[in-house]
Amino acid sequence: MGHNPSRLTLPSPPSSLSPSAAMPTHPDIRDQAYQFFLEEAPELLQTIESGLLTLRQGRDTAEVHQIMRAAHSLKGGAASVGLEPIKAIAHRLETLFKALYSESLTLDSELEGQMLSAFDCLRRPLTEQLTQGFFDSELALAQAEPILQGLETQLAGAIAETENFIPSSSDLGLDMATSIFDVDVQQG
Numbered sequence: 001m002g003h004n005p006s007r008l009t010l011p012s013p014p015s016s017l018s019p020s021a022a023m024p025t026h027p028d029i030r031d032q033a034y035q036f037f038l039e040e041a042p043e044l045l046q047t048i049e050s051g052l053l054t055l056r057q058g059r060d061t062a063e064v065h066q067i068m069r070a071a072h073s074l075k076g077g078a079a080s081v082g083l084e085p086i087k088a089i090a091h092r093l094e095t096l097f098k099a100l101y102s103e104s105l106t107l108d109s110e111l112e113g114q115m116l117s118a119f120d121c122l123r124r125p126l127t128e129q130l131t132q133g134f135f136d137s138e139l140a141l142a143q144a145e146p147i148l149q150g151l152e153t154q155l156a157g158a159i160a161e162t163e164n165f166i167p168s169s170s171d172l173g174l175d176m177a178t179s180i181f182d183v184d185v186q187q188g
C-alpha cells in the first residue's frame with residue numbers, strides 16, 4: 001500500500017493543550033478556510049504560470065515579486081488547511097522564485113523549462129486536491145524532490161544572493177504614499 005492520499009481531514013488538537021493554545025478546530029472555521037483556499041488557489045496557480053511564461057520577455061522585480069508572492073500565498077493557504085506536502089513544495093518554489101531577483105542569473109529557455117517543471121510539482125497535486133478532494137502526498141513529494149533539489153543546487157548562488165533581498169516600493173512600481181492613501185481612504 002505505500003501511497004498516502006491526502007484528504008482534508010484536519011486533526012483535533014491534542015487534549016494536553018489548553019484551549020487558548022489550541023488551534024481553532026470548529027468545523028465551520030475549517031470549512032470556511034478550505035473554501036477560501038479552493039477559491040484562491042486556481043488564481044494563484046495562474047499567476048505563477050503566466051508569470052513564468054512571460055519572464056524571459058522582460059524579467060523585472062515586480063513580475064518576480066508577483067510570482068514569489070503567489071507561491072507564498074499558496075504555502076500559507078495550504079498550511080492553514082493542513083495540506084503539508086503542498087505547503088512544503090510551495091515553500092521550496094518560493095525560494096527558487098526569489099532567486100530570480102538575482103541580476104546575475106541568466107533566464108534562458110532551459111531554466112524557464114526547469115522552472116515550469118518545478119511549478120508542475122505544485123500544480124499537479126494541488127489541482128488534484130481542488131478537483132478530487134485528495135492527492136497522493138507521497139507520490140507528489142517523491143516526484144518533486146529530484147526536480148526541486150536539482151534547481152536548488154543549480155541556483156544555490158542566486159538563492160544565497162537574494163536570501164535577504166526585499167524589493168523597494170520603487171522596484172515594484174509603487175508610489176507608497178499614494179498606495180497608503182488609497183487604501184486608507186477606501187477603508188475609511
